Amino acid sequence: xxxxxxxxxxxxxxxxxxxxxYDANGDGIGDFQGLxxxxxxxxELGVNTIWLMPFFPSPLRDDGYDISDYRSVHPSYGVLDDxxxxxxxxxxxxxxxxxxxxxxxTSDQHPWFQESRSSANNPRREWYVWSDTDTKxxxxxxxxxxxxxxxWAWDPISKSxxxxxxxSHQPDLNYDNPAVREEMWDIMKFWxxxxxxxxxxxxxxxxxxxxxxxxxxxxxxxxxxxxxRRKVDExxxxxxxxxxxxxxxxDLRPYFxxxxxxxxxxxxxLMPRMFMGLRLEDRKPITEILQQTPEIPPxxxxxxxxxxxxxxxxxxxxxxxxxxMYDMYAKDRSMRLNVGIRRRLAPLLxxxxxxxxxxxxxxxxxxxxxxxxxxxxxxxxxNIYLGDRNGVRTPMQWSGGWNGGxxxxxxxxxYSPPILNPVYGYQAVNVLxxxxxxxxxxxxxxxxxxxxxxxxxxxxxxxxVLYPANHRILAYVRQLGKETVLxxxxxxxxxxxxxxxxxxxxxxxxxxxxxxxxxxxIGDLPYLLTMGPYQFYxxxxxxx
Amino acid sequence: xxxxxxxxxxxxxxxxxxxxxxxxxxxxxxxNAETIGPVVQAIQAGILKCFPRDxxxxxxxxxxxxxxxxxxxxxxxxxxxxHASKLYALRTLHSISTEYGLHPEPGTALRTxxxxxxxxxxxxxxxxxxxSTTIExxxxxxxxxxxxxxxxxxxxxxxxxxxxxxxxxxxxxxxMTRAIxxxxxxxxYASEFAISGRLATDFLTKESxxxxxxxxxxxxxxxARAITGExxxxxxxxxxxxxxxxxxxxxxxxxxxxxxxxFSSLDSxxxxxxxxxxxxxxPILGPESELVLEPVQVNLxxxxxxxxxxxxxxxxxxxxxxxxxxxxxxQTIARSKDGNFNYSAELWAKTVYEFAASYHKSVISRDxxxxxxxxxxxxxxxxxVLENRDSSAEEIEKNVESLCREFxxxxxxxxxxxxxxx
Numbered sequence: 001x002x003x004x005x006x007x008x009x010x011x012x013x014x015x016x017x018x019x020x021x022y023d024a025n026g027d028g029i030g031d032f033q034g035l036x037x038x039x040x041x042x043x044e045l046g047v048n049t050i051w052l053m054p055f056f057p058s059p060l061r062d063d064g065y066d067i068s069d070y071r072s073v074h075p076s077y078g079v080l081d082d083x084x085x086x087x088x089x090x091x092x093x094x095x096x097x098x099x100x101x102x103x104x105x106t107s108d109q110h111p112w113f114q115e116s117r118s119s120a121n122n123p124r125r126e127w128y129v130w131s132d133t134d135t136k137x138x139x140x141x142x143x144x145x146x147x148x149x150x151x152w153a154w155d156p157i158s159k160s161x162x163x164x165x166x167x168s169h170q171p172d173l174n175y176d177n178p179a180v181r182e183e184m185w186d187i188m189k190f191w192x193x194x195x196x197x198x199x200x201x202x203x204x205x206x207x208x209x210x211x212x213x214x215x216x217x218x219x220x221x222x223x224x225x226x227x228x229r230r231k232v233d234e235x236x237x238x239x240x241x242x243x244x245x246x247x248x249x250x251d252l253r254p255y256f257x258x259x260x261x262x263x264x265x266x267x268x269x270l271m272p273r274m275f276m277g278l279r280l281e282d283r284k285p286i287t288e289i290l291q292q293t294p295e296i297p298p299x300x301x302x303x304x305x306x307x308x309x310x311x312x313x314x315x316x317x318x319x320x321x322x323x324x325m326y327d328m329y330a331k332d333r334s335m336r337l338n339v340g341i342r343r344r345l346a347p348l349l350x351x352x353x354x355x356x357x358x359x360x361x362x363x364x365x366x367x368x369x370x371x372x373x374x375x376x377x378x379x380x381x382x383n384i385y386l387g388d389r390n391g392v393r394t395p396m397q398w399s400g401g402w403n404g405g406x407x408x409x410x411x412x413x414x415y416s417p418p419i420l421n422p423v424y425g426y427q428a429v430n431v432l433x434x435x436x437x438x439x440x441x442x443x444x445x446x447x448x449x450x451x452x453x454x455x456x457x458x459x460x461x462x463x464x465v466l467y468p469a470n471h472r473i474l475a476y477v478r479q480l481g482k483e484t485v486l487x488x489x490x491x492x493x494x495x496x497x498x499x500x501x502x503x504x505x506x507x508x509x510x511x512x513x514x515x516x517x518x519x520x521x522i523g524d525l526p527y528l529l530t531m532g533p534y535q536f537y538x539x540x541x542x543x544x
Numbered sequence: 545x546x547x548x549x550x551x552x553x554x555x556x557x558x559x560x561x562x563x564x565x566x567x568x569x570x571x572x573x574x575x576n577a578e579t580i581g582p583v584v585q586a587i588q589a590g591i592l593k594c595f596p597r598d599x600x601x602x603x604x605x606x607x608x609x610x611x612x613x614x615x616x617x618x619x620x621x622x623x624x625x626x627h628a629s630k631l632y633a634l635r636t637l638h639s640i641s642t643e644y645g646l647h648p649e650p651g652t653a654l655r656t657x658x659x660x661x662x663x664x665x666x667x668x669x670x671x672x673x674x675x676s677t678t679i680e681x682x683x684x685x686x687x688x689x690x691x692x693x694x695x696x697x698x699x700x701x702x703x704x705x706x707x708x709x710x711x712x713x714x715x716x717x718x719x720m721t722r723a724i725x726x727x728x729x730x731x732x733y734a735s736e737f738a739i740s741g742r743l744a745t746d747f748l749t750k751e752s753x754x755x756x757x758x759x760x761x762x763x764x765x766x767x768a769r770a771i772t773g774e775x776x777x778x779x780x781x782x783x784x785x786x787x788x789x790x791x792x793x794x795x796x797x798x799x800x801x802x803x804x805x806x807f808s809s810l811d812s813x814x815x816x817x818x819x820x821x822x823x824x825x826x827p828i829l830g831p832e833s834e835l836v837l838e839p840v841q842v843n844l845x846x847x848x849x850x851x852x853x854x855x856x857x858x859x860x861x862x863x864x865x866x867x868x869x870x871x872x873x874x875q876t877i878a879r880s881k882d883g884n885f886n887y888s889a890e891l892w893a894k895t896v897y898e899f900a901a902s903y904h905k906s907v908i909s910r911d912x913x914x915x916x917x918x919x920x921x922x923x924x925x926x927x928x929v930l931e932n933r934d935s936s937a938e939e940i941e942k943n944v945e946s947l948c949r950e951f952x953x954x955x956x957x958x959x960x961x962x963x964x965x966x
Binding site for chain 1: 557558560561563564596597599623624625632633634635636638
């Protein structure tokens, strides 16, 4: 596939872990052959990009984010040729593929680390961050508070401490070392030459450490990224770099540089505020974070999501907001993990179809490229008793049959038990049954994705937030060239009346984008809309 | 017939924009720009501190201020508008004003507040005085929480007062209300209180808002409604409230608003209060009362003179209102020398009851009856001051309690004069 500039702006990304999607060889673990077999489903859903979670050889102590070989495929998922076949099949269907680049750290089982720890004189010694004491970089916070006591871990083999921002089995690479930077670029080249369309770079704020700082977002880190971006642009134009940096918008803005660092970055603070606004029935948290969201260079894009493979992170909220979110969405303490909530979209929203639709409606209409986490399109549930974040990484539910249609293996052999409970279990929630129903969540998701893709205004248009006096209504105008779309969301569980000041669009009629029905022409008076509980409208403005 | 509406379309439009709320803060105003600032700040701080997650609105019925009062109150909004407040709030705090110039009376203001409370389905509604410059953010919680969390329907305040402040309350309103209705409410008709949604709805749907009592002293009617409707009532200690003793002119008006309305309420509730014997205590959150004991200068001579001249000048009026025995006793007191002045609790209770009965029967103009009470109240005030000049807080409380018991003991006398005036 050719990579047109800015293709990612109109992308709708489907996030999937190969292990969870479909098991073609019957060993209880999803694999690339299985994923390839299910590409028709992905295509029918309407998404045009797949983001694959780590599939590399790994001890799997952190679901693959602990890589022990960057140039291969974990044997459970197949071989490199299986990946190539999958990639080709995806491209044949017009689906791009972006993969993970866990650049900040490796597994402690990676041969590099094994060599590094073997001796202070080993040539790989400087590939990691070593110290004789555990007192350096005290300004750096501990991210995995539930499991880690320090960012330093004692290595009994080399009798010194190594630096790790995440789990202690994930030593940080030393990006001050040019050899490390060169090696990581070689790895990226390896995959880009194979045809992947881009990378999600994991944990980018932590690449460089400096004494007297919090070791996040350092200028030297930006230099590393600029160097990578320059090489991508020169050698693989159009390939995407997507930043995972869980930061406030103002701290995130530098990761776009002058359009010379990342193409896209996740908008982490927006996501919890969407949930907060919904529960508060008040647009304030959402509009405030939009107000705080800086302009980004042309060619750059925010990446939006509702849920993903991690906990619903609450790092980028105030203490008061965090307490509120915990009380509203995670009353049971076992739903909480680190600084977040380990639940899927449907259970978070009490299986309420109207709220699920509204949240997806906002996801797909706010400025940015949306990501849909696998299974959320059918309303899959979670299992908070599985430990860590495994409860949101259960097998995809394809049918009401054996193992939910995920695998022919004995149920006991599956990498994870499927969801079995009567509300969210595969017999109640599955692709096959929802495909047969015109009004299922899956059918609705296909429809809204189609509507979203019908207009480039959602991917590339500007946004102007309206501030109607009714604070339960979140309304904004998206505009691109001559195309204007009005989005109105009712965050309330009750019907609402709202008056919108649309005088500048006087003379236009509104065309509701789902049913294509026309609404009255805009005049001088405030435009009155009445909205049902959790209802939303997308209107195209037309001057006829 | 189309029922008259008292809410403007513009106000209704604003209420629609606010939508359902959990707590509503009513703030009636009229040219209060000088004092309203600290009140608004305390409301904001109180809501943000104690009810940050709850849907809240400030409703400001304004009687046509020309000093910018409504604009100050409207500035209390915390929203996502372009001029976002520096205060951090989890959710939007609304503040809306409406002018009710057509009938600028307290009753219209309270009616507007309870109507808004009902339309917005507020779970709890607190009404505050725009002149409460000593208000603290905690007042909001102390008034609202018992309604919001503990299912009380009416929360009345208890203030920290100087021992010679609030004399009308301590000598007349509290003892009489307690004896009449059997509820020991220290401040039965305060300008700060909280009510539940169901009491607001009940109060709003009462048959008439047109009589004078409703118009000039709606708080009294509300308390009477809560008592007679057997709603759950409690009291909450707030702290210091600035309270200036009313001047001569103000005292007549205050009497009208309080004693007049209390007397008036007896007419319609006879079947309810006539069978009540004794009283029971009303739960109190915080201290029962706090008195400030610093010595203050009271012009005792002037009080005595006003009482004596009143007795002399209004004798024809008193003959219509009081029993001969009571009048004779009062005349005797009026002639007493300095130092022997004593308007006893028993005589005071009898006097008040005879006034109430005369008011009921409208033996003369009701307004004249209330005005005639003013010099007598000054006499009772003089006795109270003399009795308690050097008393401790405990002793003062004991005296007030004793007066209350006297009112309760003499309640049969009220029933007697109510039907057959001596």
